Amino acid sequence: MDLALLEALNAERAARRACVLVTAMDDGRQRLVTAAQAAADPLAGPIAEALRSGRSGMLTLGNERVFLTAHVPAPRLVVTGAVHISQALAPMATMAGFDVTLIDPRTAFATAERFPGVALHALWPDEVLPRIGLDPFTAFAALTHDPKIDDPGLAAAIEAGCFYIGALGSRRTHATRLERLAARGVPEAGLARIRAPIGLDIGAVSPAEIAVAVLAEIVATLRQRPAAREKAA
Amino acid sequence: MFAREDDVLEAAARWRREGRGVALATVVETWGSAPRPVGSHLAIDEEGAFLGSVSGGCVEGAVVAEAAEVIAGGGPRLLEFGVADETAWQVGLSCGGRIAVFVEKVA
Numbered sequence: 001m002d003l004a005l006l007e008a009l010n011a012e013r014a015a016r017r018a019c020v021l022v023t024a025m026d027d028g029r030q031r032l033v034t035a036a037q038a039a040a041d042p043l044a045g046p047i048a049e050a051l052r053s054g055r056s057g058m059l060t061l062g063n064e065r066v067f068l069t070a071h072v073p074a075p076r077l078v079v080t081g082a083v084h085i086s087q088a089l090a091p092m093a094t095m096a097g098f099d100v101t102l103i104d105p106r107t108a109f110a111t112a113e114r115f116p117g118v119a120l121h122a123l124w125p126d127e128v129l130p131r132i133g134l135d136p137f138t139a140f141a142a143l144t145h146d147p148k149i150d151d152p153g154l155a156a157a158i159e160a161g162c163f164y165i166g167a168l169g170s171r172r173t174h175a176t177r178l179e180r181l182a183a184r185g186v187p188e189a190g191l192a193r194i195r196a197p198i199g200l201d202i203g204a205v206s207p208a209e210i211a212v213a214v215l216a217e218i219v220a221t222l223r224q225r226p227a228a229r230e231k232a233a
Numbered sequence: 234m235f236a237r238e239d240d241v242l243e244a245a246a247r248w249r250r251e252g253r254g255v256a257l258a259t260v261v262e263t264w265g266s267a268p269r270p271v272g273s274h275l276a277i278d279e280e281g282a283f284l285g286s287v288s289g290g291c292v293e294g295a296v297v298a299e300a301a302e303v304i305a306g307g308g309p310r311l312l313e314f315g316v317a318d319e320t321a322w323q324v325g326l327s328c329g330g331r332i333a334v335f336v337e338k339v340a
């Protein structure tokens with residue numbers, strides 16, 4: 001591999017942008033395909049699948065074998081609401097391999113004492129989100145019950161194409177939330193992406209049980225193929 | 234030492250920038266139970282120092298030896314390790330799987 005190619009690959013990864021390295025097994029020649037270039041590539045189909053799944057793999061094209069190395073950013077969970085559910089969700093998600101970020105402008109809630117070892121921002125989502133940059137490898141969960149905090153976060157998550165978007169609240173709460181977000185100009189297709197009531201339906205009662213349901217729904221969205229997801233739904 | 238893939242590729246680039254001879258090994262195929270998934274990396278320098286893993290310790294020694302030849306000027310090569318191989322008992326996978334590892338020079 002050329003050092004220049006390796007440096008380009010590392011730059012894409014540092015910027016949390018997905019890319020695929022294509023290597024011919026016979027002579028080692030290589031090219032780097034960024035997510036933006038994927039659709040125009042001769043191997044567009046397999047590359048799109050590698051980008052979506054994050055899985056590397058061998059391709060056989062006639063007599064030739066090429067290896068696709070998928071590089072996708074580590075999954076991240078961004079939560080609005082330094083609430084009781086988040087106190088269980090943050091350590092669980094960290095154990096499951098997510099980088100967790102918590103946002104809550106209410107300084108009484110967002111304390112390091114309540115959330116040891118978690119990236120915590122006691123600021124409004126509008127201030128924090130542009131800085132941390134939501135992306136398709138981020139899951140977003142709105143857990144405050146407060147529209148002033150949750151709504152801007154949900155709108156930003158839809159805009160950024162987060163792979164999972166969930167919001168706490170009953171069906172009735174969610175119906176009024178959808179009206180508010182529509183009034184903000186969030187398109188219909190984006191609104192349909194919000195999972196609400198949040199979490200898999202496992203009859204969760206306690207905050208920790210709700211955290212299990214939320215994390216399970218996030219993992220299912222990340223790992224299952226779309227067809228399997230529809231079957232499970 | 235367990236290193237994130239990020240660290241391995243960053244280290245490979247850094248070592249090369251420092252003027253060291255460097256090779257990169259990548260798990261490209263696995264059959265049966267294999268300790269590290271496809272896409273796992275091992276970076277090796279000309280002194281035999283390495284970072285990352287392709288098998289969790291079973292075949293790293295053999296990969297490092299091959300990497301020295303790749304760094305010295307050989308082309309890229311595809312190595313296979315597994316229990317079907319005679320040499321497997323020396324440098325095999327205790328879990329009974331097979332893996333293919335692609336080794337290339339960082340030039």
